[in-house]
Amino acid sequence: MTTDGSITANLTPLPDKVGVEGLEDKWTKDWEKNQTFAFQGDRDRKAVYSIDTPPPTVSGHLHVGHVFSYTHTDIIARYKRMRGYDVFYPMGWDDNGLPTERRVQNYYGVRVDTSLKYDPGFKPPFEGTSSKRIDARDQVPCSRQNFIELCGKLSAQDEQQFKDLWIRLGLSVDWKNSYHTIGERARRVAQKGFLRNLARGEAYQKEAPGLWDVTFQTAVAQAELESREYPGSYHKLAFHKSDGSGDVCIETTRPELLPACVALIANPDDGRYKDLFGTTVLSPLFGVEVPVLAHPAAEMDKGAGIAMCCTFGDVTDVSWWRDLHLPTRAILLRNGRINPETPDWIATAHGREVYAAMSGKTTFSARKVLVEALRESGEMIGEPQPTTRMTNFYEKGDKPLEIITSRQWYLRNGGTDMDLRRQLLDRGAELRFHPDFMRARYGNWVNGLNTDWLVSRQRFFGVPFPLWYPVKTDGVVDYDHPITPSEDRLPIDPTTDVPEGFTEEQRDQPNGFTAEKDIMDTWATSSMTPQIVTHWDEGDGLFEKTYPMDLRPQGQDIIRTWLFSTIVRSHLENHVLPWKDAALSGWILDPDHKKMSKSKGNVVVPKEPIDKFGADAVRYWAACARLGVDATYDTGQMKIGRRLAIKLLNATKFALGIGREDENHHVGQSAQGVWNPADVTEPLDKAAMAKLASVVRRATTALDEFDHAKALNLIETFFWEFCDDYIELVKNRAYGTADDHDDVPSEAAVASARTTLGLGLDAFARLFAPYLPFATEEIWHWMHAGEGSVHRAAWPDADAYESIAADASVSILDNAGAALAALRKVKSEARVSMKTPILSVTLKAMPQGVRDIEAAFGDVLQAGKVTGEARLAELGDEDIAAAGIEADATQTAYDKAAADHLVLTSDAELGEPLAKKKKN
RNA sequence: GGGCGAUUAGCUCAGCUGGUCAGAGCGCCACGUUUACACCGUGGAUGUCGGGGGUUCGAACCCCUCAUCGCCCACCA
Numbered sequence: 001m002t003t004d005g006s007i008t009a010n011l012t013p014l015p016d017k018v019g020v021e022g023l024e025d026k027w028t029k030d031w032e033k034n035q036t037f038a039f040q041g042d043r044d045r046k047a048v049y050s051i052d053t054p055p056p057t058v059s060g061h062l063h064v065g066h067v068f069s070y071t072h073t074d075i076i077a078r079y080k081r082m083r084g085y086d087v088f089y090p091m092g093w094d095d096n097g098l099p100t101e102r103r104v105q106n107y108y109g110v111r112v113d114t115s116l117k118y119d120p121g122f123k124p125p126f127e128g129t130s131s132k133r134i135d136a137r138d139q140v141p142c143s144r145q146n147f148i149e150l151c152g153k154l155s156a157q158d159e160q161q162f163k164d165l166w167i168r169l170g171l172s173v174d175w176k177n178s179y180h181t182i183g184e185r186a187r188r189v190a191q192k193g194f195l196r197n198l199a200r201g202e203a204y205q206k207e208a209p210g211l212w213d214v215t216f217q218t219a220v221a222q223a224e225l226e227s228r229e230y231p232g233s234y235h236k237l238a239f240h241k242s243d244g245s246g247d248v249c250i251e252t253t254r255p256e257l258l259p260a261c262v263a264l265i266a267n268p269d270d271g272r273y274k275d276l277f278g279t280t281v282l283s284p285l286f287g288v289e290v291p292v293l294a295h296p297a298a299e300m301d302k303g304a305g306i307a308m309c310c311t312f313g314d315v316t317d318v319s320w321w322r323d324l325h326l327p328t329r330a331i332l333l334r335n336g337r338i339n340p341e342t343p344d345w346i347a348t349a350h351g352r353e354v355y356a357a358m359s360g361k362t363t364f365s366a367r368k369v370l371v372e373a374l375r376e377s378g379e380m381i382g383e384p385q386p387t388t389r390m391t392n393f394y395e396k397g398d399k400p401l402e403i404i405t406s407r408q409w410y411l412r413n414g415g416t417d418m419d420l421r422r423q424l425l426d427r428g429a430e431l432r433f434h435p436d437f438m439r440a441r442y443g444n445w446v447n448g449l450n451t452d453w454l455v456s457r458q459r460f461f462g463v464p465f466p467l468w469y470p471v472k473t474d475g476v477v478d479y480d481h482p483i484t485p486s487e488d489r490l491p492i493d494p495t496t497d498v499p500e501g502f503t504e505e506q507r508d509q510p511n512g513f514t515a516e517k518d519i520m521d522t523w524a525t526s527s528m529t530p531q532i533v534t535h536w537d538e539g540d541g542l543f544e545k546t547y548p549m550d551l552r553p554q555g556q557d558i559i560r561t562w563l564f565s566t567i568v569r570s571h572l573e574n575h576v577l578p579w580k581d582a583a584l585s586g587w588i589l590d591p592d593h594k595k596m597s598k599s600k601g602n603v604v605v606p607k608e609p610i611d612k613f614g615a616d617a618v619r620y621w622a623a624c625a626r627l628g629v630d631a632t633y634d635t636g637q638m639k640i641g642r643r644l645a646i647k648l649l650n651a652t653k654f655a656l657g658i659g660r661e662d663e664n665h666h667v668g669q670s671a672q673g674v675w676n677p678a679d680v681t682e683p684l685d686k687a688a689m690a691k692l693a694s695v696v697r698r699a700t701t702a703l704d705e706f707d708h709a710k711a712l713n714l715i716e717t718f719f720w721e722f723c724d725d726y727i728e729l730v731k732n733r734a735y736g737t738a739d740d741h742d743d744v745p746s747e748a749a750v751a752s753a754r755t756t757l758g759l760g761l762d763a764f765a766r767l768f769a770p771y772l773p774f775a776t777e778e779i780w781h782w783m784h785a786g787e788g789s790v791h792r793a794a795w796p797d798a799d800a801y802e803s804i805a806a807d808a809s810v811s812i813l814d815n816a817g818a819a820l821a822a823l824r825k826v827k828s829e830a831r832v833s834m835k836t837p838i839l840s841v842t843l844k845a846m847p848q849g850v851r852d853i854e855a856a857f858g859d860v861l862q863a864g865k866v867t868g869e870a871r872l873a874e875l876g877d878e879d880i881a882a883a884g885i886e887a888d889a890t891q892t893a894y895d896k897a898a899a900d901h902l903v904l905t906s907d908a909e910l911g912e913p914l915a916k917k918k919k920n
Numbered sequence: 921g922g923g924c925g926a927u928u929a930g931c932u933c934a935g936c937u938g939g940u941c942a943g944a945g946c947g948c949c950a951c952g953u954u955u956a957c958a959c960c961g962u963g964g965a966u967g968u969c970g971g972g973g974g975u976u977c978g979a980a981c982c983c984c985u986c987a988u989c990g991c992c993c994a995c996c997a
Contacts, residue, residue, distance in 0.1 A: 017957095020959090227993090227996095230996085234997090251997060253996070254996090254997085265997085298997080299997085302997060304997080305997090306997080307997035309997085310997095313996080313997080314996050314997080317997090389995085389996050390995060390996065391996055400996085435925095437924060437925065440925095440992085441923090441991090441992060441993090444992065445992080445993075447993095448994075556992090557991090557992090560992085587990090587991085589990095593989085593990085595991095624932090624933080625933090628925085629933095630926090631932095631933095632931095632932065634946095636931080636946055637932065637945085640945065640946075647956090647957065647960095649956090649957085650957040650959095651957075653956055653957085654956030654957080657956075658956095709934090710934085713934070713944085717944080723956090723957090724962095728954095731956095735955090821963085824962055825962085827952085827962080827963090828952085828964085829963070830951095831950080831951050831952080832951085832952080833951090833953090833954070834954055834961075834962065835952090835954055865954095
């Protein structure tokens with residue numbers, strides 16, 4: 001659009017019959033060929049809009065939820081592009097972490113062994129040709145580097161599925177900017193980020209009890225916890241007072257931890273146990289002497305009011321153990337089994353016998369052994385009472401977490417440092433959440449942190465810590481003095497790379513070095529996606545043009561992980577918020593309002609609806625849902641989207657087709673090949689432009705506020721009004737004919753209608769472009785062949801339409817439309833064809849309505865096929881009352897307003913219906 | 921237990937700072953092959969705005985309270 005609002009147009013042949021089929025294929029190829037969505041990168045930060053796209057888990061399954069949230073992002077990307085931004089819209093693939101590790105293990109029959117060297121000629125035993133699951137024992141060990149290579153190979157296939165879907169859906173991603181979370185750049189950024197954290201003291205290691213998953217045999221972070229209901233039983237056990245004066249009974253759901261008991265704890269104010277504080281008791285079965293102590297965290301109304309503290313049954317035990325300086329008596333191994341070696345603190349023969357019976361067993365089996373022994377000894381009071389309690393699980397695990405002492409790396413995230421916490425809360429306040437109420441989840445989470453971020457995992461596949469440790473002369477590893485590589489070597493794998501100043505022969509030797517074998521939490525990499533995609537610290541200039549980024553779209557379920565951890569990293573590394581806006585999408589619910597998830601088996605594969613309704617239609621369904629609002633999977637909504645796309649094609653074909661035979665009034669081809677705003681002279685046409693200006697203005701505001709659904713609703717509503725009322729009203733005038741009427745419209749009036757139709761449909765192509773990229777591209781090329789893509793065209797400018805409208809009132813369109821509807825109603829109620837002429841009629845409206853209808857009277861009469869006398873009169877009070885509009889004195893202003901667009905007819909006289917064709 | 925959100929027509933959902941605020945589409949009923957569209961058009965019917973209080977001239981909207989549903993966090997003796 002030029003500054004005066006004129007729009008050039010080139011005509012191409014129009015199809016006889018339009019349809020949405022085939023558009024996706026056609027335009028996808030065109031966009032690829034012309035690199036329509038390529039990031040240009042030649043302008044400064046202000047002219048760039050950068051998006052931190054969520055990398056989908058490639059080993060996961062596609063479902064319509066993906067389509068939903070990625071469509072929301074794409075709408076914004078396309079909108080910003082039309083607003084003139086150079087849109088930086090990369091795509092990542094998440095192939096780092098446990099899901100991929102498991103998939104690669106099973107697919108190729110391999111597992112990582114960090115003691116192995118990289119073997120360039122390594123061939124996996126399987127290629128996924130066998131459907132048989134490979135037993136873990138038969139998996140062939142390979143080096144981490146070989147595993148990463150296999151992962152890359154397999155991910156490439158999985159990615160292709162996602163990429164195909166994204167392309168089919170019309171995501172305007174720049175495919176040249178894609179990344180892998182296990183790829184070289186991601187590993188380098190994650191390692192560099194960590195080394196910087198380490199240098200600044202933000203990363204530290206600590207030997208401490210922590211939550212541990214016995215299945216995966218790794219520590220897990222607070223952010224990966226999930227509370228689930230878990231069945232258990234209360235066991236009432238009798239401890240014996242050391243002075244022989246009787247028993248103290250406690251209740252526990254973990255009797256198998258009895259050998260790990262280090263104290264009994266009660267509340268200092270609990271009168272029942274006051275006298276016992278400072279004394280000792282002997283544990284049942286094992287006869288281990290433990291103190292009875294007071295601690296305020298003990299709750300009087302829980303269980304017996306006195307608890308046994310074991311090392312470690314739960315996090316409360318840990319805090320008691322720490323606060324009261326209790327000894328450590330761990331009996332649980334990392335694999336979740338009871339240590340086979342009988343601990344030396346169990347002295348009695350009977351105790352050692354019982355322990356021997358439970359040693360080496362899982363906690364579940366050990367509990368059975370112990371309960372039986374307690375029954376026999378009579379030290380269990382009554383039978384176990386079944387109960388259900390909430391227990392912490394690793395989100396990917398199916399056994400309750402245990403607490404195991406281990407050396408782990410932590411990253412400060414405000415969990416222990418209140419000053420940092422405040423800073424991070426401030427960052428949260430600075431970020432614009434869409435919708436805003438999602439902000440509460442951020443604050444909720446940050447305020448609830450109780451530890452720093454545990455970033456080390458005892459897994460094999462992932463980004464390794466870029467660390468070695470010195471081995472002392474006596475062969476002991478000196479963890480306190482980690483050896484780091486220089487940054488220019490990154491990424492490295494310490495299990496195969498050698499630290500500067502050492503040789504490979506010194507690996508694991510006295511006076512040599514040893515590798516840190518742990519890998520980083522997958523979020524330790526994902527938290528740096530902004531730095532990864534913007535080429536942080538690479539010196540190629542991209543970072544300065546794209547960072548801090550503009551938008552982070554993501555799911556609401558990962559606010560505590562991805563969103564929070566990204567803020568942590570950016571805050572620590574770049575001292576800035578990583579993006580201005582965060583857009584949170586809701587869930588997809590199935591038609592029964594259940595959340596769609598693989599485990600529920602109610603997942604819809606996205607290909608189905610796209611095949612059936614078309615990509616534009618599926619996008620329409622997604623676009624109808626606001627951010628943060630759960631949406632029902634609704635094929636009915638997709639049908640409406642499909643209908644909208646078809647309507648858009650038809651309406652445009654019609655408007656462009658009018659006057660094609662007429663050389664002088666070719667729509668879009670005036671002498672200068674433009675739709676010239678000066679040609680819009682008729683009041684009705686100006687009113688349509690006025691309405692368009694208002695819709696553009698409001699839709700633009702809505703999109704600026706990330707309310708794509710509201711913008712769509714505004715555009716769509718006006719589009720249907722434009723079709724049903726405006727086009728119907730001006731149809732005859734645009735044709736320049738007057739079959740049923742004496743007055744042939746003037747050339748100026750014809751040009752006014754045609755120009756308005758052209759300007760209007762041009763505007764709709766642009767307005768719908770972010771939503772229906774395929775249909776709009778199609779019609780765009782009917783109008784603007786050779787001018788490139790609608791997706792690189794300018795977003796409509798409300799001011800330009802407003803100046804075309806000049807002083808015309810929007811209400812002319814409203815009232816002329818209402819008058820046409822009133823005339824249609826006459827025919828509809830008489831059950832005759834809309835073609836039936838009206839011989840005479842009186843139209844009644846409010847005073848403004850009368851003026852408005854008068855301004856478009858010719859069009860109204862033409863469209864209504866009024867051939868005879870038409871009278872225009874003001875509505876009387878009795879008419880208004882008859883229409884059911886109350887005229888209460890105190891509310892006159894508002895009820896009169898309700899009558900503003902009320903148009904009634906009276907004394908209508910219908911002509912002969914045109915001869916009906918006989919039904920065959 | 922703490923927090924966030926939702927509850928409007930049979931269905932899916934809009935409804936902004938309290939006054940165009942009882943709305944849209946689907947579905948339903950009736951009519952109509954009209955030179956863009958039968959993948960259609962036109963017209964119509966449909967609601968104690970979850971319940972109960974309160975504030976106000978006026979409440980779907982603000983306040984209190986209860987209920988139901990969903991989610992987040994905490995709850996492991």
